[in-house]
Amino acid sequence: MKSTLSIISALILSAFMSSCHDVREYADDPLGNFEALWTILDEHYCFFSQKDIDWDAVHDTYARRIGPEMTGEELFIVCADMLDELRDGHVNLSAAFNTSYYRKWWSDYPQNFSLRLIEESYFNFNYRQSSGMLYGILRENVGYIYYGSFANPVGEGNLDNVLYFLKNTQGLIIDVRDNGGGDLTNVRTLVSRFITRPTVVGYISHKTGPAHDAFSEPMEITYNPADIGRIRWGKPVIVLTNRSTFSAANNFASVMKLLPGVRLVGATTGGGSGMPYSSELPNGWGVRFSACSMLDAEGRSTESGVEPTEGCAVDMDPIQALSGKDTILEFALDLIQNPR
Secondary structure (H helix, E strand, O other): OOOHHHHHHHHHHHHHHHOOOOOOOOOOOHHHHHHHHHHHHHHHOOOHHHHOOOHHHHHHHHHOOOOOOOOHHHHHHHHHHHHHOOOOOOOEEEEOOEEOOOOHHHHOOOOOOOHHHHHHHHOOOOOEEEOOEEEEEEHHHEEEEEEOOEOOOOOHHHHHHHHHHOOOOOOEEEEOOOOOOEOHHHHHHHHHHHOOOOEEEEEEEEEOOOOOOOEOOOEEEEEOOOOOOOOOOOOOEEEEEOOOOEOHHHHHHHHHHOOOOEEEEEOOOOEOOEEEEEEEOOOOOEEEEEEEEEEEOOOOEOOOOOOOOOOOEOOOOHHHHHOOOOHHHHHHHHHHHOOO
């Protein structure tokens, strides 16, 4: 059986091949590069309808700013401004001198996280580290794992050792605040420790043509439980999220939220449910964008984020943070000790 990542990669390639038609060539000048960029997104970006974006109107607005004598720097600014209209952290334009990046998906929200606060106030800097995970046992015998990036490989043996160390705790907190994503293979590896049977964790659909609403039927994504002999977790789990929980971490939050015995605590995640793909302009600049839409196990898009479990939305109190208290983590600790 192909891995989930292989299937997704094949779908993205299929999306581009299935929407092939006569390809127009663009001149390597300001207007040609602008039109090439606009067209690549027009034919392959996957969230126009969901975000109610009038891409034709966007074209007309920014085309007026293109001139034949403009510099590369000036062209880059116009193109980057146009891409910001997509409101998507997966959309980037890359030149030798700069990379565009839409930041408002997280910059307009409270950070709701301080790793230093946890290291100092909750562990007195006496914690363990393994395979990209910071972990230990908090007061009242509660296990804690901070996983800062799904780009850090999660080894099966490392997970066995971490979960074995925490086996006598009354519950587990998995903190993915400020986790900007990474490899979906690591999502599958981690989730496999919290399921006991093959589980549909979401769906993916790809573009079937250049029209904004041309998509395939959603295909199931199924995760299997960890192999026999590996340690699985059956006690309560709380996942901590903030607005900077994005992309693969957003996917992890959406999967875990719908599992029995798991609750999401904190703030709505940053979203980023589109699988990114890369293309190139005539001048060699690269463009990366969301090409395939992923849905959660209930068929809902999580592009705009995953909300906390009902009754579990909480922010960090900056005043209490000054005295060493993370109010999101405190809420989770209380929830494990006093289930409700």
